[in-house]
Amino acid sequence: MEKITLTVKGMTCMGCVRSVKNVLEPIPGVAGVDVTLENGQVSIDFDPAKSSVEQFTHAINDAGYEVAG
Numbered sequence: 001m002e003k004i005t006l007t008v009k010g011m012t013c014m015g016c017v018r019s020v021k022n023v024l025e026p027i028p029g030v031a032g033v034d035v036t037l038e039n040g041q042v043s044i045d046f047d048p049a050k051s052s053v054e055q056f057t058h059a060i061n062d063a064g065y066e067v068a069g
């Protein structure tokens with residue numbers, strides 16, 4: 001299991017937090033998603049054999065938010 005923390009721009013409320021979680025949690029290999037709204041940090045526990053950071057970035061972008069790093 002690996003953990004990565006992405007900085008996501010555009011999240012302004014708990015609804016945004018839920019949206020981001022909702023697109024990440026169904027991705028195969030994702031074991032946990034933790035979002036801190038204040039600083040836009042999205043921490044993802046995942047199995048690197050099943051999913052990749054590119055997938056997470058795409059999913060977040062598709063949901064309407066911007067991954068800054």
Ligand SMILES: [Cu+2]
Nearest residue numbers: 012013015016
């Ligand atoms: Cu919102």
